[in-house]
Amino acid sequence: MTPSPDLLTDPHARFDALVLPHLDRMLAFARRRADSPEDAEDAVQEACVRAWQALGELRDAVRVRPWLYRILRTVLVDSYEKAGRRRRLVSITRLEDAHEQLVGGDVDAVFDEVVGRLVGEAVHAALADLPEDFAAPVELHDIDGFKYHEIADILGIPLGTVMSRISRGRRLLAGAIVARHGLRPTELRADAAARRPLRGGAR
Incomplete structure (x- = not known):
């Protein structure tokens, strides 16, 4: 136009x-x-x-x-x-360990399953536990809907770095939510398994 x-x-x-x-x-x-x-x-x-x-x-x-x-x-x-502020950050190792207790390696499925249970305020609170390098790419992509190349432009980092940080950031966020809310891995795994056939059948 x-x-x-x-x-x-x-x-x-x-x-x-x-x-x-x-x-x-x-x-x-x-x-x-x-x-x-x-x-x-x-x-x-x-x-x-x-x-x-x-x-x-x-x-x-x-x-x-x-x-x-x-x-x-x-x-x-x-x-x-x-302002000289420093956010209190939970150990990355602890967050990744919490994620691994959920399921071995299916990052996107776990991210969707865990985050889908919670309201935006709870996700926001969990994001505060993540280092900015991982929180910002996840927010920009999964909440604000930016594409990878746009996030690279906003953050001033290479495209490949954006993709890897989103992948790891999702893992950390899932772990942070589990740690904050005391969700039981066995419960989430069972619920995820029950829902997957429905998702597959709808495609």
Whole structure:
């Protein structure tokens, strides 16, 4: 679609058209990463200021969403580092051990089965136990719906690294949820086995 003349000549109109439709999703992403709703709102506001200042650098309007998320994540990281905060992280080994107790190696099935039992708040809380390197790719892909190459652009890492971090991040998230909620591996395995024929028959 050809941009309207107003979008080409009026930066305010271009900003409103390109940025405003994404504010709700950006705020939801910030709330999952910030310590409070107020911090999330401040981060989105700062990201919008930076987006306005850098609007002339955006050459391809189709890529505006990953561009905005890259700015927002930079704001969140800057804020996190300035405050000198360190998240309490559960041992990665402990999380992977919890996952291995569920089932040997079927990462996606376990991820879907465990996360499917819980509301978003519980998943958010479990994500807080993961290192940022693994939490962010999982959130961007499985919650925000970004493609692998877009996540690579947002996070500034190679495509292969994105894929490996999502795979391991899902494993860690499943382990974190199991550890937090005391779910029994035998119960989950039995339930997953009961559901698989139904999924297969529906295809």
